[in-house]
Amino acid sequence: MSELGVGRPTKRRAGSAVGGLPVADSRPVLDGDAVLGSRCTVCRYPTAQQNLPWCPVCYSTTEAARFPCTGTTWSSTVVAIPVGTHRPPFGLAYVDLDDGPRILVHLAEPAVLELGTRVEITGTDDGDLVATAEGQR
Template sequence: MTIPVDGRVTKRRPGSVKGGLAVADSRPVFRDGRVHGLRCTECRNPSAQRDLPWCPLCRGRVVQDSFSPTGSVWASTVVAIPVGNRKPPFALGYVDLDDGPRVLAHLAMPETAPIGTRVTVTGVELGDLVAEVVA
Protein backbone atom coordinates (compact mmCIF):
# COMPACT_ATOMS: atom_id res chain seq x y z
CA MET A 1 0.00 0.00 0.00
CA THR A 2 1.27 3.49 -0.75
CA ILE A 3 0.40 6.85 0.69
CA PRO A 4 1.32 10.34 -0.51
CA VAL A 5 3.88 12.17 1.61
CA ASP A 6 4.87 15.73 0.72
CA GLY A 7 3.62 15.28 -2.84
CA ARG A 8 5.39 11.96 -3.47
CA VAL A 9 4.25 8.39 -3.05
CA THR A 10 6.13 6.20 -0.58
CA LYS A 11 5.69 2.77 0.95
CA ARG A 12 4.35 2.65 4.50
CA ARG A 13 6.91 1.37 6.98
CA PRO A 14 6.44 0.14 10.54
CA GLY A 15 7.24 2.66 13.22
CA SER A 16 6.38 6.25 13.83
CA VAL A 17 3.67 8.23 12.10
CA LYS A 18 4.13 8.31 8.31
CA GLY A 19 2.01 10.54 6.11
CA GLY A 20 -0.37 11.39 8.90
CA LEU A 21 -1.21 7.74 9.73
CA ALA A 22 0.01 5.77 12.71
CA VAL A 23 1.65 2.58 11.41
CA ALA A 24 1.96 -0.41 13.72
CA ASP A 25 5.23 -2.29 13.97
CA SER A 26 4.25 -5.95 13.62
CA ARG A 27 7.73 -7.35 14.29
CA PRO A 28 8.03 -9.59 17.37
CA VAL A 29 9.74 -8.32 20.52
CA PHE A 30 12.77 -10.26 21.82
CA ARG A 31 13.63 -9.46 25.44
CA ASP A 32 15.24 -11.38 28.31
CA GLY A 33 15.95 -14.35 26.04
CA ARG A 34 12.30 -14.86 25.06
CA VAL A 35 9.99 -13.85 22.22
CA HIS A 36 7.11 -11.75 23.55
CA GLY A 37 3.61 -11.62 22.13
CA LEU A 38 0.01 -12.42 22.93
CA ARG A 39 -2.08 -15.52 23.67
CA CYS A 40 -5.86 -15.92 23.51
CA THR A 41 -7.45 -16.70 26.87
CA GLU A 42 -10.18 -18.77 25.20
CA CYS A 43 -8.68 -20.81 22.32
CA ARG A 44 -5.00 -20.46 23.46
CA ASN A 45 -3.89 -19.26 19.99
CA PRO A 46 -0.41 -17.65 20.24
CA SER A 47 0.57 -14.54 18.29
CA ALA A 48 3.88 -12.70 18.00
CA GLN A 49 2.15 -9.43 17.19
CA ARG A 50 2.35 -6.63 19.73
CA ASP A 51 -1.07 -5.04 19.76
CA LEU A 52 -4.10 -7.06 18.79
CA PRO A 53 -7.43 -5.99 20.25
CA TRP A 54 -8.74 -9.60 20.16
CA CYS A 55 -7.82 -13.08 18.95
CA PRO A 56 -7.82 -13.30 15.13
CA LEU A 57 -9.22 -16.86 15.30
CA CYS A 58 -12.06 -16.69 17.82
CA ARG A 59 -12.21 -12.97 18.72
CA GLY A 60 -11.53 -13.87 22.36
CA ARG A 61 -9.58 -11.75 24.83
CA VAL A 62 -5.77 -11.73 24.45
CA VAL A 63 -3.15 -11.38 27.20
CA GLN A 64 0.59 -10.76 27.14
CA ASP A 65 2.71 -13.92 26.98
CA SER A 66 6.30 -14.91 26.29
CA PHE A 67 7.54 -17.85 24.25
CA SER A 68 10.61 -20.07 24.24
CA PRO A 69 13.23 -18.93 21.69
CA THR A 70 13.74 -22.46 20.32
CA GLY A 71 11.86 -23.97 17.42
CA SER A 72 11.96 -25.66 14.02
CA VAL A 73 12.36 -24.14 10.57
CA TRP A 74 9.07 -24.27 8.66
CA ALA A 75 10.53 -22.76 5.46
CA SER A 76 13.58 -20.73 4.44
CA THR A 77 15.00 -18.85 1.48
CA VAL A 78 18.04 -16.83 0.45
CA VAL A 79 17.51 -13.22 -0.60
CA ALA A 80 19.79 -12.19 -3.46
CA ILE A 81 18.99 -8.46 -3.65
CA PRO A 82 19.78 -5.65 -1.21
CA VAL A 83 16.90 -4.80 1.11
CA GLY A 84 17.24 -1.70 3.26
CA ASN A 85 20.61 -1.86 5.02
CA ARG A 86 21.03 -5.58 4.35
CA LYS A 87 23.46 -6.72 1.69
CA PRO A 88 22.90 -10.02 -0.17
CA PRO A 89 23.06 -12.87 0.23
CA PHE A 90 21.11 -13.30 3.46
CA ALA A 91 18.71 -16.00 4.57
CA LEU A 92 15.22 -15.69 6.02
CA GLY A 93 13.31 -18.45 7.71
CA TYR A 94 9.90 -18.99 9.22
CA VAL A 95 10.40 -20.61 12.62
CA ASP A 96 7.67 -22.49 14.49
CA LEU A 97 8.49 -21.72 18.12
CA ASP A 98 8.12 -24.76 20.39
CA ASP A 99 5.44 -23.22 22.59
CA GLY A 100 4.32 -20.31 20.49
CA PRO A 101 3.64 -18.80 17.09
CA ARG A 102 5.43 -18.95 13.76
CA VAL A 103 7.85 -16.01 13.38
CA LEU A 104 10.02 -14.68 10.57
CA ALA A 105 13.73 -14.51 11.44
CA HIS A 106 17.00 -13.75 9.71
CA LEU A 107 19.14 -16.88 9.76
CA ALA A 108 22.69 -16.36 11.01
CA MET A 109 24.11 -18.20 7.99
CA PRO A 110 23.64 -16.99 4.39
CA GLU A 111 22.09 -20.25 3.17
CA THR A 112 18.76 -22.00 3.50
CA ALA A 113 18.06 -24.34 6.39
CA PRO A 114 16.26 -27.62 5.70
CA ILE A 115 12.68 -27.93 6.96
CA GLY A 116 12.70 -29.17 10.55
CA THR A 117 16.15 -27.78 11.39
CA ARG A 118 16.29 -26.83 15.08
CA VAL A 119 17.12 -23.15 15.65
CA THR A 120 17.23 -20.69 18.53
CA VAL A 121 16.28 -17.03 18.30
CA THR A 122 19.35 -15.29 19.70
CA GLY A 123 18.60 -11.61 19.37
CA VAL A 124 17.55 -8.72 17.18
CA GLU A 125 19.46 -7.09 14.33
CA LEU A 126 18.15 -3.95 12.60
CA GLY A 127 14.81 -4.55 14.35
CA ASP A 128 14.38 -8.12 13.09
CA LEU A 129 14.76 -11.45 14.92
CA VAL A 130 17.95 -13.43 14.31
CA ALA A 131 18.06 -17.23 14.65
CA GLU A 132 21.00 -19.64 14.75
CA VAL A 133 21.08 -23.36 14.10
CA VAL A 134 21.23 -25.41 17.30
CA ALA A 135 24.43 -27.45 17.40
Protein backbone atom coordinates in the same frame (compact mmCIF):
# COMPACT_ATOMS: atom_id res chain seq x y z
CA MET B 1 8.38 14.32 -6.22
CA SER B 2 6.78 11.74 -3.93
CA GLU B 3 5.36 12.39 -0.48
CA LEU B 4 8.51 11.00 1.16
CA GLY B 5 10.73 13.29 -0.86
CA VAL B 6 12.89 10.62 -2.49
CA GLY B 7 11.87 11.47 -6.04
CA ARG B 8 10.11 8.23 -6.89
CA PRO B 9 6.68 6.73 -6.14
CA THR B 10 6.43 4.53 -3.08
CA LYS B 11 3.84 2.28 -1.47
CA ARG B 12 5.21 3.03 1.99
CA ARG B 13 2.92 5.08 4.19
CA ALA B 14 4.36 8.23 5.64
CA GLY B 15 5.21 7.87 9.32
CA SER B 16 5.33 10.53 12.00
CA ALA B 17 8.91 11.39 10.95
CA VAL B 18 7.57 12.99 7.76
CA GLY B 19 4.38 14.47 9.19
CA GLY B 20 2.07 11.47 8.76
CA LEU B 21 0.33 9.25 11.28
CA PRO B 22 2.41 6.87 13.39
CA VAL B 23 2.86 3.47 11.73
CA ALA B 24 2.80 0.40 13.97
CA ASP B 25 5.82 -1.89 13.88
CA SER B 26 4.40 -5.42 13.65
CA ARG B 27 7.74 -7.22 14.02
CA PRO B 28 8.10 -9.63 16.96
CA VAL B 29 9.87 -8.22 20.02
CA LEU B 30 12.67 -10.00 21.90
CA ASP B 31 12.73 -9.43 25.66
CA GLY B 32 15.75 -11.16 27.19
CA ASP B 33 15.11 -14.88 26.81
CA ALA B 34 11.59 -14.67 25.36
CA VAL B 35 9.60 -13.40 22.39
CA LEU B 36 6.67 -11.23 23.50
CA GLY B 37 3.19 -11.80 22.16
CA SER B 38 -0.40 -12.70 23.00
CA ARG B 39 -2.36 -15.89 23.59
CA CYS B 40 -6.12 -16.36 23.38
CA THR B 41 -7.77 -16.99 26.75
CA VAL B 42 -10.25 -19.45 25.19
CA CYS B 43 -8.72 -21.34 22.23
CA ARG B 44 -5.08 -20.67 23.32
CA TYR B 45 -4.04 -19.51 19.81
CA PRO B 46 -0.61 -17.82 20.02
CA THR B 47 0.44 -14.68 18.12
CA ALA B 48 3.69 -12.71 18.16
CA GLN B 49 1.84 -9.40 18.31
CA GLN B 50 1.34 -7.72 21.65
CA ASN B 51 -1.85 -6.16 23.03
CA LEU B 52 -4.27 -7.65 20.52
CA PRO B 53 -7.84 -6.65 21.44
CA TRP B 54 -9.22 -10.05 20.38
CA CYS B 55 -8.13 -13.44 19.09
CA PRO B 56 -7.79 -13.61 15.28
CA VAL B 57 -9.29 -17.13 15.34
CA CYS B 58 -12.24 -17.11 17.77
CA TYR B 59 -12.54 -13.37 18.63
CA SER B 60 -12.22 -13.97 22.38
CA THR B 61 -9.98 -11.87 24.61
CA THR B 62 -6.22 -12.30 24.67
CA GLU B 63 -3.59 -12.10 27.38
CA ALA B 64 0.09 -11.18 27.29
CA ALA B 65 2.40 -14.13 26.65
CA ARG B 66 6.12 -14.91 26.56
CA PHE B 67 7.33 -17.53 24.11
CA PRO B 68 10.64 -19.44 24.19
CA CYS B 69 13.43 -18.39 21.83
CA THR B 70 13.76 -21.88 20.37
CA GLY B 71 11.85 -23.60 17.61
CA THR B 72 11.98 -25.43 14.28
CA THR B 73 12.15 -24.09 10.74
CA TRP B 74 9.03 -24.25 8.63
CA SER B 75 10.67 -22.69 5.58
CA SER B 76 13.85 -20.80 4.70
CA THR B 77 15.55 -19.02 1.82
CA VAL B 78 18.57 -16.97 0.90
CA VAL B 79 17.72 -13.52 -0.47
CA ALA B 80 19.89 -12.36 -3.39
CA ILE B 81 18.70 -8.77 -3.75
CA PRO B 82 19.08 -5.78 -1.40
CA VAL B 83 16.06 -5.13 0.82
CA GLY B 84 16.08 -1.99 2.93
CA THR B 85 19.33 -1.89 4.87
CA HIS B 86 20.03 -5.60 4.33
CA ARG B 87 22.58 -6.45 1.64
CA PRO B 88 22.69 -9.84 -0.08
CA PRO B 89 23.15 -12.57 0.56
CA PHE B 90 21.09 -12.92 3.74
CA GLY B 91 18.94 -15.73 5.06
CA LEU B 92 15.32 -15.64 6.17
CA ALA B 93 13.31 -18.37 7.83
CA TYR B 94 9.85 -18.93 9.19
CA VAL B 95 10.24 -20.55 12.60
CA ASP B 96 7.58 -22.36 14.63
CA LEU B 97 8.47 -21.36 18.18
CA ASP B 98 8.17 -24.12 20.79
CA ASP B 99 4.62 -23.74 22.19
CA GLY B 100 4.27 -20.47 20.29
CA PRO B 101 3.50 -18.79 16.97
CA ARG B 102 5.25 -18.95 13.61
CA ILE B 103 7.51 -15.94 13.10
CA LEU B 104 9.86 -14.59 10.44
CA VAL B 105 13.53 -14.32 11.48
CA HIS B 106 16.78 -13.36 9.84
CA LEU B 107 19.42 -16.09 9.90
CA ALA B 108 22.86 -15.38 11.35
CA GLU B 109 24.40 -17.18 8.33
CA PRO B 110 22.88 -17.04 4.82
CA ALA B 111 21.81 -20.64 4.25
CA VAL B 112 18.76 -22.66 3.26
CA LEU B 113 17.95 -24.83 6.25
CA GLU B 114 16.24 -28.21 6.13
CA LEU B 115 12.64 -28.27 7.30
CA GLY B 116 12.50 -28.96 11.01
CA THR B 117 16.02 -27.68 11.76
CA ARG B 118 16.26 -26.54 15.38
CA VAL B 119 17.08 -22.84 15.73
CA GLU B 120 17.49 -20.37 18.58
CA ILE B 121 16.83 -16.64 18.47
CA THR B 122 20.09 -15.10 19.58
CA GLY B 123 19.46 -11.37 19.22
CA THR B 124 18.22 -8.59 17.00
CA ASP B 125 19.57 -6.61 14.05
CA ASP B 126 17.95 -3.23 13.44
CA GLY B 127 14.70 -4.51 15.01
CA ASP B 128 14.64 -7.86 13.20
CA LEU B 129 15.03 -11.09 15.17
CA VAL B 130 18.18 -13.07 14.35
CA ALA B 131 18.31 -16.86 14.73
CA THR B 132 21.16 -19.34 14.68
CA ALA B 133 20.75 -22.96 13.60
CA GLU B 134 21.98 -25.83 15.76
CA GLY B 135 25.47 -26.73 14.63
CA GLN B 136 26.22 -23.09 13.73
CA ARG B 137 26.41 -21.93 17.34
